[in-house]
Amino acid sequence: MKGCLFIHGFTGAPYExxxxxxxxxxxxxxxxxxxxxxxxxxxxxxxxxxxxDWVSHAEKELLELMKQVDEVYVIGFSMGGIIASYLAAKYNVSKLILLSAAAYYVNPKQLMLDFKEMVKDFLKGSIYENELFNRYKKKIVQTPLRSTLEFQKLVKVIKPYLEKITLPVLIVQGECDGIVPVKSAHYLYNTIPSEMKELCLLPGSKHLVCHGEDYEHLKKLVEDFLHDHNNDVKHVNPSQQINIH
Structure with missing residues (x-):
C-alpha cells in the first residue's frame, strides 16, 4: 500500500x-x-x-501515515515544500515533489506586474473581481509580523537539510510566480544532491500552480513521476530543464 502526504503553504490551507x-x-x-x-x-x-509547531505537525502526520502504508510520497507546496524537504531528508520517503517551494520569497518583478494589474482593475472599478487582490488582502490583514519571521526562521533552519536529500525529486515552478521567484527552483535543483531529480517550469502559472492554467500539465507531470518505476535512474540536468508549453 502506498501513501501520499500533501503539505500546504504559509498562511494557506489544504485548498492550495x-x-x-x-x-x-x-x-x-x-x-x-x-x-x-x-x-x-x-x-x-x-x-x-x-x-x-508547523514542522512538528507535519512530522506527526508523516509518522502516522508511515504506520499505515509500505511506501510514502511527500508533496509540498510553497512553505510546505521546505517542510517536505526536511521530512524527506530525515525519514524513509520514496519520492519528493516540490511545488513552488519557497527557498526564496517574493519575486519583485512579477509582483510589480501583478500590482499594475490590480491598479488597472481598481481604476476600472473592478478591483473586487481581481483574484489575487481578493486572495492576498485577507492574508495580509490576518498575518502577524511575528509569524512571517517564524516562516523566515523555518527556511533558514531547514536549508541545510536540502544537501541530505538523495531520493527522486520533482521540482515544479510557475514562471509567473510573484511570491516565490524562479531562482528558488534553480537553487533547490542545484543544492539537492540527488542524482534522480527533475526541474519543470510552467510558463503560464503564478504561485498557486494547482489552480493555474498549466494545471493539466502539472497533473500529468506529477502522475508520471509518481507512477514511473524507472525514475530512480532519471536525471535531468540544468541544460535539459522541461518547460511546459
Missing part, C-alpha cells in the same frame, strides 16, 4: 493542493493525507504558533 490530492484519491487506492498546519486554514489564527 486539493486539486492534486483529490485527483489521486479518485484514481488510486493510496492513503492520501492533507493536514492543516497549526494556525492555518480558511480563517487564520497564527498568533502564538512557531515554525516548530
Amino acid at each position: 493542493v486539493e486539486p492534486l490530492a483529490n485527483y489521486f484519491k479518485e484514481t488510486t487506492n493510496w492513503v492520501i493525507k492533507v493536514p492543516t498546519l497549526p494556525g492555518h486554514g480558511v480563517t487564520l489564527a497564527l498568533k502564538g504558533h512557531t515554525y516548530n
Whole structure:
C-alpha cells in the first residue's frame, strides 16, 4: 500500500493542493493525507504558533501515515515544500515533489506586474473581481509580523537539510510566480544532491500552480513521476530543464 502526504503553504490551507490530492484519491487506492498546519486554514489564527509547531505537525502526520502504508510520497507546496524537504531528508520517503517551494520569497518583478494589474482593475472599478487582490488582502490583514519571521526562521533552519536529500525529486515552478521567484527552483535543483531529480517550469502559472492554467500539465507531470518505476535512474540536468508549453 502506498501513501501520499500533501503539505500546504504559509498562511494557506489544504485548498492550495486539493486539486492534486483529490485527483489521486479518485484514481488510486493510496492513503492520501492533507493536514492543516497549526494556525492555518480558511480563517487564520497564527498568533502564538512557531515554525516548530508547523514542522512538528507535519512530522506527526508523516509518522502516522508511515504506520499505515509500505511506501510514502511527500508533496509540498510553497512553505510546505521546505517542510517536505526536511521530512524527506530525515525519514524513509520514496519520492519528493516540490511545488513552488519557497527557498526564496517574493519575486519583485512579477509582483510589480501583478500590482499594475490590480491598479488597472481598481481604476476600472473592478478591483473586487481581481483574484489575487481578493486572495492576498485577507492574508495580509490576518498575518502577524511575528509569524512571517517564524516562516523566515523555518527556511533558514531547514536549508541545510536540502544537501541530505538523495531520493527522486520533482521540482515544479510557475514562471509567473510573484511570491516565490524562479531562482528558488534553480537553487533547490542545484543544492539537492540527488542524482534522480527533475526541474519543470510552467510558463503560464503564478504561485498557486494547482489552480493555474498549466494545471493539466502539472497533473500529468506529477502522475508520471509518481507512477514511473524507472525514475530512480532519471536525471535531468540544468541544460535539459522541461518547460511546459
